[in-house]
Amino acid sequence: MNKAITLEIPSQVEYLSLVRAVVASAASLDQSLGDQRIDDLRLAVSEATTNAIRAHARLDSNERITIRFGIDGDRIEVEVQDRGPGFDPETLDPAGPLTDTGRLEYEGGFGIPLMKILADEITIESADEGTTVNLVVYVSPPSEKSNN
Amino acid sequence: MMLTLSHSTIGNWTIIHVAGEVDMATGPQLRQEIVRHVSEGNIHIVIDLQNVDFIDSTGLGILVGGVKRARSNGGDFRCSGLSGSLQEVFSLTGLDSVLLSVDLNQDPSTWEPLNE
Numbered sequence A: 001m002n003k004a005i006t007l008e009i010p011s012q013v014e015y016l017s018l019v020r021a022v023v024a025s026a027a028s029l030d031q032s033l034g035d036q037r038i039d040d041l042r043l044a045v046s047e048a049t050t051n052a053i054r055a056h057a058r059l060d061s062n063e064r065i066t067i068r069f070g071i072d073g074d075r076i077e078v079e080v081q082d083r084g085p086g087f088d089p090e091t092l093d094p095a096g097p098l099t100d101t102g103r104l105e106y107e108g109g110f111g112i113p114l115m116k117i118l119a120d121e122i123t124i125e126s127a128d129e130g131t132t133v134n135l136v137v138y139v140s141p142p143s144e145k146s147n148n
Numbered sequence B: 001m002m003l004t005l006s007h008s009t010i011g012n013w014t015i016i017h018v019a020g021e022v023d024m025a026t027g028p029q030l031r032q033e034i035v036r037h038v039s040e041g042n043i044h045i046v047i048d049l050q051n052v053d054f055i056d057s058t059g060l061g062i063l064v065g066g067v068k069r070a071r072s073n074g075g076d077f078r079c080s081g082l083s084g085s086l087q088e089v090f091s092l093t094g095l096d097s098v099l100l101s102v103d104l105n106q107d108p109s110t111w112e113p114l115n116e
Helices: A013-028 A035-059 A111-118 A142-147 B027-039 B057-072 B084-093
Strands: A005-009 A065-072 A075-082 A121-127 A130-138 B003-010 B013-022 B044-055 B076-080
Touching: A005 A013, A013 A035, A013 A065, A035 A065, A035 A075, A035 A111, A035 A130, A035 B044, A035 B057, A035 B084, A111 A121, A111 B084, B003 B027, B013 B027, B013 B057, B027 B044, B027 B057, B044 B057, B044 B084, B057 B076, B057 B084
Parallel strands: B013 B044, B044 B076
Antiparallel strands: A005 A065, A065 A075, A075 A130, A121 A130, B003 B013
């Protein structure tokens, strides 16, 4: 990964805005990435970091969360790594549309679907020792690339 | 990052003005403000997001909770002042299907009625 930046933060919600600011600033160094895509990346990384902080809270862990940012050609890649108790991403139940009866009773269920929509690629690797979320945004979205 | 909250009224509507970023750090402030207003009987609420340029899933969940709280008490819950970025997030998550947007410059009697 070229032009890599590594950020290690304490597992505290007060650091979320710092992570967003660093990711947005670093992504804007590639001047071909539009503001909307930077906003998409900023939100996706914020969601991944929020989940990491929650995972550490469940473990009562003081370990740090690692965020790695890199630009490789036309790929912007961000990896968020925690050391909390893992989970099986395949077993997550989708929360369903907000118009479904009873859906308003539940405030959660937005984070992972948002990451999947906003990033061009996402992989979630989770084990007992922690979870790594890898988010990729293309400077030119894949659909445009295939048309060129 | 601080979240600044204030409120005003238009007719029987309470307008909660939000400024800053709404996330896991600041969201609890907003939830507390919504709960306070509903518990005081202010069940017709508009969340003014004109000065919010970032909202995450925690914030979206708090707005869902606001819709539920206001409606279950016989009221209504709307939003206003969405930036393009927020509009995109509301659309992607389907929040715009239950949280209707209003124009605070127009009389509330002209706002789209709640369709239930």
